[in-house]
Amino acid sequence: xPDWLDDHELARRFPxxxxxxxxxxxxxxxxxxxxxxxxxxxxxxxxxxxxxxxFLNAWKASSTFDPSRRLAPWLYTIARRQAIDVSRKxxxxxxxxxxxxxxxxxGAEVPDAFDQAWEAWQxxxxxxxxxxxxxxxxxxxxxxxxxxxxxxxxxxxxVGTVKSRGFRAQxxxxxxxxxxxxxENRMPRxxxxxxxxxxxxxxx
Amino acid sequence: MSEDDRQxxxxxxxDDPDHPDRAPAPDELAAMEVLARRLRDxxxxxxxxxxxxxxxxxxxxxxxxxxxVAAELERLDRQSQRARAARRRRLRPxxxxxxxxxxxxxxxxxxxxxxxxxxxxxxxxLDIDGTELAPEASATATVNTGGNGVAILLxxxxxEPAPEGSFYQGWVxxxxxxxxxxxxxxxxxxxxxxxxxSGVDVADYPTLxxxxxEEGARADSSGQTVxxxxxxx
Numbered sequence: 001x002p003d004w005l006d007d008h009e010l011a012r013r014f015p016x017x018x019x020x021x022x023x024x025x026x027x028x029x030x031x032x033x034x035x036x037x038x039x040x041x042x043x044x045x046x047x048x049x050x051x052x053x054x055f056l057n058a059w060k061a062s063s064t065f066d067p068s069r070r071l072a073p074w075l076y077t078i079a080r081r082q083a084i085d086v087s088r089k090x091x092x093x094x095x096x097x098x099x100x101x102x103x104x105x106x107g108a109e110v111p112d113a114f115d116q117a118w119e120a121w122q123x124x125x126x127x128x129x130x131x132x133x134x135x136x137x138x139x140x141x142x143x144x145x146x147x148x149x150x151x152x153x154x155x156x157x158x159v160g161t162v163k164s165r166g167f168r169a170q171x172x173x174x175x176x177x178x179x180x181x182x183x184e185n186r187m188p189r190x191x192x193x194x195x196x197x198x199x200x201x202x203x204x
Numbered sequence: 205m206s207e208d209d210r211q212x213x214x215x216x217x218x219d220d221p222d223h224p225d226r227a228p229a230p231d232e233l234a235a236m237e238v239l240a241r242r243l244r245d246x247x248x249x250x251x252x253x254x255x256x257x258x259x260x261x262x263x264x265x266x267x268x269x270x271x272x273v274a275a276e277l278e279r280l281d282r283q284s285q286r287a288r289a290a291r292r293r294r295l296r297p298x299x300x301x302x303x304x305x306x307x308x309x310x311x312x313x314x315x316x317x318x319x320x321x322x323x324x325x326x327x328x329x330l331d332i333d334g335t336e337l338a339p340e341a342s343a344t345a346t347v348n349t350g351g352n353g354v355a356i357l358l359x360x361x362x363x364e365p366a367p368e369g370s371f372y373q374g375w376v377x378x379x380x381x382x383x384x385x386x387x388x389x390x391x392x393x394x395x396x397x398x399x400x401x402s403g404v405d406v407a408d409y410p411t412l413x414x415x416x417x418e419e420g421a422r423a424d425s426s427g428q429t430v431x432x433x434x435x436x437x
Contacts, residue, residue, distance in 0.1 A: 023261045034250060034251065052259070055264065
């Protein structure tokens, strides 16, 4: 993978269909596209179909893409459209997650699917920019809900290391996602959006 | 513990306001709760199937190859169409001329077939009149100059069949009165169309006559002219 390629260079070279460039774009955005797909279809296999369709359609449309613009929002838009299409085709009616129901009863604002997908996209791209060990800590602490000591046992690390990595990861994420709160978590729903979490690079 | 972790831990003492163990401020706590909520989204932690990226790159490469081939075929097809069009443009005058020739030839052949002749091109029709011996007779002469001689097609009407023992003979004559025979016929059957052949140029022998001849008589003109006319305009 050509790590040296920045986002604009990737966008410029993407229309060529060069497998190395396509692989680089996938490496940078594939998981985030999968996340957006999962936000709508809630099925890993269907999400993979969405990922494949997203990249194929993006490549087909790439000759019309202005490479001076950011690749990420454009890919997000295509991914979301594909995910919605697939979601409509399979006609899945997903139950509302329990925690969202609880929050609804409490009167707290529950993000709709669009906002949730946009948040998930931004968050996934931010996670992709964390070092692998920090992402792992974030996963076990905040997703799996383990305590520091449980996480230390699971990962075979001192508790202090778990705390320090977790703290560091949290600060990085807060920094990477600061604009989400600045914009009150809102994402323009037009087809061409701008602004995103990405800094034009994959995980360092 | 990594060196990075060690440095991180060494940087903090328990009283450091940025220490991970310190109690967070209320706004920080709220932000952490928002972040924690976001991080609980299972979609974030789902991974695409291994090898999906390679599969996508392969699919795009395959599509790109197909597109390239299709574009090349289209280009060749356009090139071929342009070449055909250019060839048509170049051949158009020739084709038009050929078509004209075909039309004329077809017309001539059709006339020839209708009249029982096979005249070469260059025909023109001329009126031939009956004489006092055959006042009811008339004819239209069509002259065709070909490689083997001059074909003179006579479309004759009102001329009685030659009595038994006699026949009709065609002649062309020049200004000096020299006669050249162009053939014989009898009009006893058929449709009145007769083709006679001249070995001399009708421009030099412009007068056509048809005489009634007796079999066994001299080869000269009998002088009994039944049709007379001019083969030049």
